[in-house]
Amino acid sequence: MQVKKLGERGIISMIHRMQSSPPPGFVGIGDDAAVLPGNTAGWVVSQDMLVEEIHFRWDWATPDQVGSKAAQVNLSDIAAMGGRPVAALTSLAVPASTSSEVLESLYRGMTRAFDPLGVVILGGDTVGAVDRLVLDVVILGVPADGGPVFRRGARPGDRLLVSGRLGASYAGYMLLSHGHVWPGENVDDRSVLTAHLEPEARTRLGQAAAPWVHAMTDVSDGLAAEVGELTQFGAVGVDVRLDRLPVCRATQAVAARYGTDSWEWALFGGEDYELLMAVPPSHVEQVMRAGREMGVAITDIGVFTDAGRTRWLDGEDERTLDGDRAFDHFSR
Amino acid sequence: MQVKKLGERGIISMIHRMQSSPPPGFVGIGDDAAVLPGNTAGWVVSQDMLVEEIHFRWDWATPDQVGSKAAQVNLSDIAAMGGRPVAALTSLAVPASTSSEVLESLYRGMTRAFDPLGVVILGGDTVGAVDRLVLDVVILGVPADGGPVFRRGARPGDRLLVSGRLGASYAGYMLLSHGHVWPGENVDDRSVLTAHLEPEARTRLGQAAAPWVHAMTDVSDGLAAEVGELTQFGAVGVDVRLDRLPVCRATQAVAARYGTDSWEWALFGGEDYELLMAVPPSHVEQVMRAGREMGVAITDIGVFTDAGRTRWLDGEDERTLDGDRAFDHFSR
Numbered sequence: 001m002q003v004k005k006l007g008e009r010g011i012i013s014m015i016h017r018m019q020s021s022p023p024p025g026f027v028g029i030g031d032d033a034a035v036l037p038g039n040t041a042g043w044v045v046s047q048d049m050l051v052e053e054i055h056f057r058w059d060w061a062t063p064d065q066v067g068s069k070a071a072q073v074n075l076s077d078i079a080a081m082g083g084r085p086v087a088a089l090t091s092l093a094v095p096a097s098t099s100s101e102v103l104e105s106l107y108r109g110m111t112r113a114f115d116p117l118g119v120v121i122l123g124g125d126t127v128g129a130v131d132r133l134v135l136d137v138v139i140l141g142v143p144a145d146g147g148p149v150f151r152r153g154a155r156p157g158d159r160l161l162v163s164g165r166l167g168a169s170y171a172g173y174m175l176l177s178h179g180h181v182w183p184g185e186n187v188d189d190r191s192v193l194t195a196h197l198e199p200e201a202r203t204r205l206g207q208a209a210a211p212w213v214h215a216m217t218d219v220s221d222g223l224a225a226e227v228g229e230l231t232q233f234g235a236v237g238v239d240v241r242l243d244r245l246p247v248c249r250a251t252q253a254v255a256a257r258y259g260t261d262s263w264e265w266a267l268f269g270g271e272d273y274e275l276l277m278a279v280p281p282s283h284v285e286q287v288m289r290a291g292r293e294m295g296v297a298i299t300d301i302g303v304f305t306d307a308g309r310t311r312w313l314d315g316e317d318e319r320t321l322d323g324d325r326a327f328d329h330f331s332r
Numbered sequence: 333m334q335v336k337k338l339g340e341r342g343i344i345s346m347i348h349r350m351q352s353s354p355p356p357g358f359v360g361i362g363d364d365a366a367v368l369p370g371n372t373a374g375w376v377v378s379q380d381m382l383v384e385e386i387h388f389r390w391d392w393a394t395p396d397q398v399g400s401k402a403a404q405v406n407l408s409d410i411a412a413m414g415g416r417p418v419a420a421l422t423s424l425a426v427p428a429s430t431s432s433e434v435l436e437s438l439y440r441g442m443t444r445a446f447d448p449l450g451v452v453i454l455g456g457d458t459v460g461a462v463d464r465l466v467l468d469v470v471i472l473g474v475p476a477d478g479g480p481v482f483r484r485g486a487r488p489g490d491r492l493l494v495s496g497r498l499g500a501s502y503a504g505y506m507l508l509s510h511g512h513v514w515p516g517e518n519v520d521d522r523s524v525l526t527a528h529l530e531p532e533a534r535t536r537l538g539q540a541a542a543p544w545v546h547a548m549t550d551v552s553d554g555l556a557a558e559v560g561e562l563t564q565f566g567a568v569g570v571d572v573r574l575d576r577l578p579v580c581r582a583t584q585a586v587a588a589r590y591g592t593d594s595w596e597w598a599l600f601g602g603e604d605y606e607l608l609m610a611v612p613p614s615h616v617e618q619v620m621r622a623g624r625e626m627g628v629a630i631t632d633i634g635v636f637t638d639a640g641r642t643r644w645l646d647g648e649d650e651r652t653l654d655g656d657r658a659f660d661h662f663s664r
Contacts, residue, residue, distance in 0.1 A: 032412040032549055033378035033473075035480050043368040043375075049423040049457045049468065080364040091381040091423075091468045125381045125468070136381065136423045136457070136468040148367050217364055 002097055014104060034122035036087060036140065044141045044148050046077035052132035060176045063102045065197045066135070067109025072201045073220070074139045075113065076273040079206025080218040082147025085119045091136040093129035106135070117203060146211030151229045153215035154236050154278030160302035161287060163202050163274045165195075165246045166223055167262050170269025171254040172196025178258075188250035199273045206275055208290035212283035219272040224321055226276050227310055237307035242267075242314045246299040267321065278304055334429055346436060366454035368419060368472065376473045376480050378409035384464035392508045395434045397529045398467070399441025404533045405552070406471045407445065408605040411538025412550040414479030417451045423468040425461035438467070449535060478543030483561045485547035486568050486610030492634035493619060495534050495606045497527075497578045498555055499594050502601025503586040504528025510590075520582035531605045538607055540622035544615035551604040556653055558608050559642055569639035574646045578631040599653065610636055 036043075048070070050056060056066045071088070078085045090110065094103065114121065119139070171192035175184065182197055184190040202218075209216065219226050223245070231238050247262045255262035266272075279287050284300070291298035302313075312319045368375075380402070382388060388398045403420070410417045422442065426435065446453065451471070503524035507516065514529055516522040534550075541548065551558050555577070563570050579594045587594035598604075611619050616632070623630035634645075644651045 031483050032409040033376045033415065033471075033480075035413070035475075036375040036377060045366045045368060045421060045454070045472070046364065047421045047423050047456045047468075047470065049425055049459050049466070051425045051459055051461050051466070053462050054425070054460045077364040081367070089377060089379045089470060091379050093381055093383045093386070093466055122377070124379045127381050127383055128386045129383050129466075130385050130464060132462060132464070134381070134383070134425055134461075134466045134468075136379075136466075138379065138421060138470050140377070143367075151363050 002099060010100070014100070014107070031123075034087070034089060036122075041142050042148070044078055044081040044083035044143060045138065046074050046081075046141075047136065047138045048073045048077065049134065049136040051134050060182070061197050062182075063105035064109035064112070065182075067106035068113050068198060069109075070135045070137045071110045071113035072199050072273065074137045075117070075201035075203050076199075076218040076220065078139050078141040079201050079203045080149075080216050080275060081141070082144050082149035082206055082210025082213075082216065083141035084144045084207055085114075085117055085139050085141040085203065087120050087122045087140045088114060089122055089138040090124040092124070092126050093134040094126070095129045095131050095133065098133065110137070144207035144210045147207070149210050149213055149216045151215055151217045152232055152235075154230050154238070154304045155214055155280070156236060156304050156306040158214055158278040158280055158304040159284050159300050160227075160230075160238055160240065160304065161277045161279050161284065161298050162219065162223070162246060162301055163205055163291065163296050163298055164272070165248040165251065165297070166219065166272050166274065167247050167251045167255070167265035167269050168192045168195035169199065169271040169273075170196075170265040171251040171262075173269070173271070174254060174258055188253045191248070191250040192254055196271065199271065201273055202275045202296065205290060205294055205296055208294070209275065209277060209287050212286045213277045213279050215278040217276050219274045219276050220270060222266075222268045222270040223276070224267045225270075230276060230278055231304075231310055234308055237305035237309050237311070238302055239305055239307075239311045239313055240302040242312055242319060244299060244301045246297060246301075334431060342432070346432070346439070363455075366419070366421060368454075373474050374480070376410055376413040376415035376475060377470065378406050378413075378473075379468065379470045380405045380409065381466065381468040383466050392514070393529050394514070395437035396441035396444070397514075399438035400445050400530060401441075402467045402469045403442045403445035404531050404605065406469045407449070407533035407535050408531075408550040408552065410471050410473040411533050411535045412481075412548050412607060413473070414476050414481035414538055414542025414545075414548065415473035416476045416539055417449055417471050417473040417535065419452050419454045419472045420446060421454055421470040422456040424456070424458050425466040426458070427461045427463050427465065430465065442469070476539035476542045479539070481542050481545055481548045483547055483549045484564055484567075486562050486570070486636045487546055487612070488568060488636050488638040490546055490610040490612055490636040491616050491632050492559075492562075492570060492572065492636065493609045493611050493616065493630050494551065494555070494578060494633055495537055495623065495628050495630055496604070497580040497583065497629070498551065498604050498606065499579050499583045499587070499597035499601050500524045500527035501531060501603040501605075502528075502597040503583040503594075505601070505603070506586060506590055520585045523580070523582040524586055528603065531603065533605055534607045534628065536626055537622060537628055540626070541607065541609060541619050544618045545609045545611050547610040549608050551606045551608050552602060554598075554600045554602040555608070556599045557602075562608060562610055563636075563642055566640055569637040569641050569643070570634055571637055571639075571643045571645055572634040574644055574651060576631060576633045578629060578633075
């Protein structure tokens, strides 16, 4: 069925059907606005918009993957604040020719991400679009113990830790833009395609790390840009060890195929949705332990300094990065 | 300058420049997510998306008008909940060819709506778009005294009150779709074009009415659809007096020009952003007085009944409405 026939009420009741009732005190879909219960800890709120042909393509990703990614990208922002996600709002602009199966699958992707965390979709807006689908997700969360954690706060002597692996999402993007399709032809391709199409936010790690870190952000725009955020562009210095960046074997294999150094993708690729943390030496072990308990690798890739600038070190050598290569949605 | 050159950071710092600092306890633009201070009264949250060529056209509206309307449409939802707006988040998808002047004007329109109310833009997302601009606004508010007020709650005997005038926005839409342009050639045209292009939410009235009403909604989709919401589609009945609908002289004049009964526009036109209220007889005077103090007309257009259905009365006659004509963004 086309969305044109389903109508806004049809879409809303579909969303309604696909999720459990809001917890007590919440009022969700069906009124002029959603209602959140009172709380005394404050809220953290994130918002991310995905646009067809800019952030996703239907010949690359299934609707379920697009919905899931829209949710995870937002959950990653909440994790980076040391927040626990509670509720979501979603705005959707859909071309009238979109089938309701596509829409249902898109929401299923979102609820697949939200349900295990107890996050409920409280409302939002559904409108028509001329030809391209746009999805805007807002998540409201509460600070976990130790949160909210900001980008600002790193101090000289803090270790620079990063979760998971870097560059894999861009490796997946490279495969897709060279005509490869999900799920890929071998285990390496599948691994990096999954990183790009089905990223998973470090939701639990962000909450567990919150009491132990001075500053935190997620790696959505590439390591180079995010290191800039954590140093507040020079307010504090940092030495980053390029030779320690966690780049997985699959990413290295794909990079070799395209004749690129995989660390370029780690630095400039973007969309990794890992957590980047400034952690005082006395608390590094707590963060490492949290990672171990969740099966998430945590890598020490550098140290904050009072040098007032970022040094990119490869063994004994300092490298110069081309600063204009940071990921930017407008130029890519 | 094109957005492509301005870049996301350029846009964010432009938004930053254009508004005052967030109040204590709030953390706004510049981190992974916004932070709201704790409160014990709960929050009301609304979200509305505007899509170029669906909700607005650049040959009809200035960027300032589009920004202002995006804000007002959302403020109207908060007003309809009996809420006091506090903070906003805005997501924007912009084609790379958009000039920064357009963008600045768009935000100026939003801040023009928000500033007098003390509403701060805390964050959001700015991304690229292929060819059409999409603007998604979220407003967080707190319930005013007596709020939150829901659509459900009308009881037999309650009076049906409506603020302002109905149908004027559709009259403006008719003029625009017949080649007339803002600000119009005479005082009638200007009046209805203003209603369509620069609606003003009943923000203060919604808060003042909250302690006195049983149920409330805003008239965004035409009176017929909104009466359906207040009766919960038959859970309670209502007699609506068609001969009492507040249709202004300008709307009547424009309707006459196109050979239409103006009450059709009041019933099915949509986008009036007036408040529709179910008010017990003992409290009607309080709501009327609040309207008088704010210079907003309040009209008594009917009474809720235990008849279990809606009767549309024109003097002594009952009229049958064509239910399929309710405003729907997908079919218009």
